[in-house]
Amino acid sequence: MRTGFKRYIRLFCVLGMIFLSASARAEPAVKNVILMIGDGMGINHITAARISLEHGAYSRLNLDTMPYTGFSITFSNSSLATDSAAAATALATGFRTDNGRLATLPDGTFVQSIMLKAKEQGRSTGIAATVSITDATPSAFLVNADSRALERTIAEDILKTQTDVLLGGGADAFGINPFTREPRARSLMNEALAAGYTYIYDRDGLINLEITPDLKLIGLFMGGNMSFEITRFPTEPSIAEMTMGALQVLGQNPQGFFLLVEGSRIDLAAHSNSTAEMVGDLLAFDQAVGVALDYAQKHPGTLVVVTADHETGGFGIRSGDPSGERVNYGWLSTAHTGAMVPIYAFGPGADRFTGTLDITEISVRIAELMGMSGFPAVIDTGSSDSQ
Numbered sequence: 001m002r003t004g005f006k007r008y009i010r011l012f013c014v015l016g017m018i019f020l021s022a023s024a025r026a027e028p029a030v031k032n033v034i035l036m037i038g039d040g041m042g043i044n045h046i047t048a049a050r051i052s053l054e055h056g057a058y059s060r061l062n063l064d065t066m067p068y069t070g071f072s073i074t075f076s077n078s079s080l081a082t083d084s085a086a087a088a089t090a091l092a093t094g095f096r097t098d099n100g101r102l103a104t105l106p107d108g109t110f111v112q113s114i115m116l117k118a119k120e121q122g123r124s125t126g127i128a129a130t131v132s133i134t135d136a137t138p139s140a141f142l143v144n145a146d147s148r149a150l151e152r153t154i155a156e157d158i159l160k161t162q163t164d165v166l167l168g169g170g171a172d173a174f175g176i177n178p179f180t181r182e183p184r185a186r187s188l189m190n191e192a193l194a195a196g197y198t199y200i201y202d203r204d205g206l207i208n209l210e211i212t213p214d215l216k217l218i219g220l221f222m223g224g225n226m227s228f229e230i231t232r233f234p235t236e237p238s239i240a241e242m243t244m245g246a247l248q249v250l251g252q253n254p255q256g257f258f259l260l261v262e263g264s265r266i267d268l269a270a271h272s273n274s275t276a277e278m279v280g281d282l283l284a285f286d287q288a289v290g291v292a293l294d295y296a297q298k299h300p301g302t303l304v305v306v307t308a309d310h311e312t313g314g315f316g317i318r319s320g321d322p323s324g325e326r327v328n329y330g331w332l333s334t335a336h337t338g339a340m341v342p343i344y345a346f347g348p349g350a351d352r353f354t355g356t357l358d359i360t361e362i363s364v365r366i367a368e369l370m371g372m373s374g375f376p377a378v379i380d381t382g383s384s385d386s387q
C-alpha cells in the first residue's frame, strides 16, 4: 500500500512539473507593453517634482508606487553624454550607436525596432509624445535614418509604418495649414487620410473621439513641439489624456499592443534650466504614468516600464526643508550628462528590470517577455550609406 501511495505522489509530482513547464512555455506572459520615457528625467528631477507636491518630501508620485526599480547606464557609442537619438535607438533596437543616429549603427546598417517587430507579430502600435512625432525619441522606434534632422523624410517613413496611433506635435511636417488646421493640397496628411487615418487637431477631438474597430488615429496638436504643461493651451491635450486616448484605441486588439509614451519636454525645460517648466512637465508625465498603471491593473498581461533616455542639466538639490517650503537647488549644465537614470516596472515580468542594466538591455528583456525571437536584429536589406 505504502509503496503504491508513494508511486502516486511521484507520478503527481512528475505530471505537475510537465504541466508547469508546458504552461510556462505556452502564452507569452506579456500581451501589452506601455514603455514610457521621461526625456532627460534624472532622479533629482523626480525628487524635485515629488517635493513640489502638497506634503513636500513626504508626498508620493505615481512613479513611487511602482514595485520594481533599477538603473540604466546611458552612454552612447560616441559620447559619455548620449543624445536623444542614440539613446532612443538603444531603447528601441537594443543596439548602442553614435549620437544623431536613428535606428542605424555607426556604419549605417539598419537595425530593427521592437515596435515594428510587435507590429509584425500582429500587435497594434502607438506613440504619444509632447514634441513633434518626427523628433528623435518617437522616430527611432519607427524609422531608420542617418541623421535625426531629416524631418520630412522621417515624417514620410513614419506614415509607411502604418502605426495605429500617432499623437503629439509636428503638424507642420505633415503639411497642415496652421490657421485652418486643414491639410494643404498634396500634403503628407492627405496621404495619411487616403491610407485610412482619422485626423484630429485639438483636445476636443481627442476627448470626444468615437472609438471604432480598426481605428487608425493621427492627432497633431501643434505645428512643432507641444507646449510646456504649465503654459499648455486649452486646445492641447495633456500627456495623460493622450495616453488614455491611445489605450482606448490600441486596447481593442485581442493580440495586444506596444505603446510608447514620451514626456518629451522635461528635457527641453532642463536644457534652459527652467525649473518650474521641468517640474510641471514631470508631474504631467507622472499623471500619464498613473493612467498606464490604472490600465495595467485592470488589464492583466500589461507590462509598464518607465525610464529616461538620459539626464539633462545635472540638476541637484542642495538643501532645504522637508515641507518643501524652502529648497535650494542648482543646475550643472545646459546639456545632457552621463548620469545613470532610473527604471521603474509594473506588471508581468517587472522583476526583470531590477539591478543596473545597460540601456540596450531594456528592450531585449521586453522582447523576451513578449515572446519575440531574433531580437535585437540588423535589417539585411537597405543598408544606408556611411559617409
Ligand SMILES: [Zn+2]
Residues within 6 Å of the ligand: 040, 084, 267, 268, 271, 312, 336
Ligand atoms: Zn535634450
